[in-house]
Amino acid sequence: MRYNLVTILGPTATGKTGLAAHFAARMNGEVISADSRQVYRGMDLGTGKDYEDYFVDGIEVPSHLVDIEAAGVHYNVYRFQTDFIKVFEEINTRKKFPVLCGGSGLYLEAVLKNYRMIEVPPNKELRKELEGKTLEELTEILKGLKPKLHNYTDVETDRRAIRAIEIEKYYAENPRDESEMPNINSLNIGIDFDREMRRQRITSRLKQRLDEGMLDEVQKLLDSGLTPEQLIYYGLEYKFLTLHLIGELTFDEMFSKLEIAIHQFAKRQMTWFRGMEKRGTKIHWINGHLPMDEKVQAIVQLLK
Structure with a gap:
């Protein structure tokens, strides 16, 4: 089989970006991010953009679908699929090799399995009807529409749950046309660490990002005019750091709850990949423990 895409995936804190950049540099390629939060400008430490990972031997590897939208806007899988198609075709036109990289399973599968996508407009009447319901009630409504609930980030907050219900109801009432996806043959690479090492890497990276100013980043977003509710919508780092900054959690409570939430998130990512x-x-x-050169070489051999 001739592959025209390499996809590098794995749970959070496994070094996906660095590997994607090094492999792209080896192949005269460019990286396409498949991360549902790295699309937002100003949300850097909290989403783990790791800009320095895109530099290989002092040269920056071109990257796409990072910093393309303002914080506060709701980017979605439909827009990602549309944006991916455009970027994928542009990279091929330049005769470069595309490397897809990320941990957002739904975004990855939208490309690899050519999900049928249509843009779902807001339903104000439905939103008014759902207003005031608890997250547990919204979760039950969503499960009624979508019994196999794979994407648990859909029920992380009330707003996410309402949007997920809105999408499922729209899909039930409107036929979906096939997206015009290019013909993709992807070699898919997963970065594997044992559970305990993954936990250590997550905790270490969380401490590092807090030391680097992640709290200041979230405060700056609040100062720019975003509401706490808007930031909490993005979950994980932005949810718990915001709750700390508005006085609802102490620093220690924030760190403990966030650490647990990221571990749970990584577990859900692995469940999705399986x-x-x-x-x-x-x-x-x-093996994620391999030196970078060996990991790159392993992909090159698989590509052949």
């Missing part, structure tokens, strides 16, 4: 394999997506898992 589900992808069950749904027919072949993933070649490589």
Whole structure:
């Protein structure tokens, strides 16, 4: 099989970006981010953009779908799929090799499995009807529409749950046309660490980002006019740091709850990737402990 895309995936804190950049540099390629939060400008430390990872031997590897939207806007999988198609075709036109990289399973599968996508407009009447319901009630409503609830970030906040219900109701009432996806043959690479090492890496990275000023980043977003509710919508770092900054959590409570939430998130990511394999997506898992050159070489050999 001739591959025209390499996809590098894995849970948070496994070094996906660095590997994608090094492999792209080896292949005269460019990186396309598949991260649902790295699209937002000003949300850097909290989303783990790691800009320095895009530099290989002092040269910046071109990257796409990072910093393309203002914080506070609701980017979604439909827009990602549309943006991916455009970027993928542009990279091919320049005769560069595209490398897709990320941990947002739904975004990855939207490309790899050519999900049928239509843009879902807001439903003000439905939103008014759902207003005031608890997160537990909204979750039950969503499960009624979508019994196999794979994407648990949909029920992380009230606003996310309402939007997910809105989307499922729209899909139920409107036929979906096939997206005009290019013909993609992707070699899919997963970065594998054992559970305990993954936990250590998550905790270490969380401490590092707090030391680097992640709280200041969230405060700056609040100072720019974003409401606490808007930031809490993005979950994880932005949810718990915002709750600390508005006085609802102490620093220690914030750190503990956030650390647990990221560990749980990484576990859900792995569950999603295993589900992808069950749904027919072949993933070649490589040892995350290997030196960078060996990991790159392993991908090159698989590509051949």
